[in-house]
Amino acid sequence: MPNTQDCPLCGRQEVPLESIMHRDFGFCPTCKGIFVARAFLPSREEELAIYGMHDNDVEDLGYRNFVRPLVELISSQQDIHHRGLDFGSGPGPVITKMLTEQGYFMELFDPFFHPDTQVLGKRYDFVVACEVVEHFHYPKESFSLLKHLIAPGGKLYCRTTLIPEHIEFSRWHYKNDNSHVFFYHTETIAWIARNIINSQYNIVDRNIVYFTRTC
Numbered sequence: 001m002p003n004t005q006d007c008p009l010c011g012r013q014e015v016p017l018e019s020i021m022h023r024d025f026g027f028c029p030t031c032k033g034i035f036v037a038r039a040f041l042p043s044r045e046e047e048l049a050i051y052g053m054h055d056n057d058v059e060d061l062g063y064r065n066f067v068r069p070l071v072e073l074i075s076s077q078q079d080i081h082h083r084g085l086d087f088g089s090g091p092g093p094v095i096t097k098m099l100t101e102q103g104y105f106m107e108l109f110d111p112f113f114h115p116d117t118q119v120l121g122k123r124y125d126f127v128v129a130c131e132v133v134e135h136f137h138y139p140k141e142s143f144s145l146l147k148h149l150i151a152p153g154g155k156l157y158c159r160t161t162l163i164p165e166h167i168e169f170s171r172w173h174y175k176n177d178n179s180h181v182f183f184y185h186t187e188t189i190a191w192i193a194r195n196i197i198n199s200q201y202n203i204v205d206r207n208i209v210y211f212t213r214t215c
Contacts, residue, residue, distance in 0.1 A: 008182065009033050009139045010191060020170045023178075027169075031192075032185035033139070034169060041137050042178055048112055050179045051090065063094050067130055070159050070208055071098045074126065077155060077210075080104060082125035085149060088132030089114055095128050123151040130159040134180045140196070147197045147213065156197065156211040162186060164206070184209075 004014040007028035015026040017037050024037035042050070074095075078084070084106045086096040091113045096106040107122075108114040127149050136142040150156055161174045163185045174180060184192075189209050193201040199211040 003037070005037055007031060007033065008035055008038075008137070009143075009188070010195070011140070021176065025169070025175075032163075032187040033191075034163060034175075034183040034185075035139075036181040041181055047135070047179050050177070051112060060094075063092070064098065067095050067098070067159070069205075070128070070130060070157060071095060073204065073208060073210070074099065074128065074157055075102055075104075078104070078126050083107075085109060085119060085122075085124045085127045087127050087129045087146065087149070088135070095130055120145070120149065122149070124149055124154060125151060126155045126157060128157045130157075132160075133158050133184070134160045134174075134182055136182050139182050143192055143196045150197075150211075150213045152213055152215055154213050156199075156213070158209045158211075159207055160184060160209070162189070162203070162206045162209075 003017045003024065005017060005026050006013050007015050007026065007030065010028060010031040012028050012030040015028050017024040017026045023040040025034055026037060027034050080103050084099060084104055086093050086106055086108050089096060089108045089110045093108055096108060099106055107119045109116065109119050127146060146156055163183050164172060169175065175183065186203060189201055189203060193199045193211055197211050197213060198215050199213045201209060201211045203209050
């Protein structure tokens with residue numbers, strides 16, 4: 001009988017696990033998420049070592065071009081007086097840099113690089129999580145926190161690559177980063193909107209998702 005684990009997002013019990021490239025993964029038939037088994041989650045030190053290999057220069061043109069579609073979406077949806085939070089901003093908060101250049105007020109939170117928990121006691125007109133949600137070890141708790149940070153009527157913008165329909169998961173490159181531990185299907189996004197954030201949602205090009213909190 002295969003090893004099993006509850007889904008860390010929706011809590012469905014005994015999801016069978018499959019071994020791929022020396023890590024065990026589970027697929028949840030309820031929320032359609034795919035997750036790394038608890039025994040294979042990276043330690044804080046391992047995560048920090050991986051993040052340290054990333055090039056996060058806020059002036060780097062390639063880095064700016066990578067996040068530009070998300071920045072342009074935010075600036076098209078949010079008034080200049082709206083207050084934002086860059087959640088999981090990393091060591092080089094390029095989104096905050098680009099939005100503040102346009103006149104937006106932004107605050108930062110990152111558990112490794114900007115660990116000021118005081119910002120988590122406020123509410124924001126919008127929250128940005130760029131290449132962050134795939135790192136959530138406890139996605140149910142993390143999305144519940146994000147909901148708490150968004151004022152009613154506010155938005156949560158996420159950039160992550162959704163599970164593709166056209167390729168086997170075992171061949172998908174996005175899973176190969178050992179700090180990526182939870183992966184989202186379009187149906188997973190709908191489940192989160194319905195069951196955690198109480199929101200409408202939109203998916204843009206399978207890389208950008210935004211939730212609009214309704215209550």
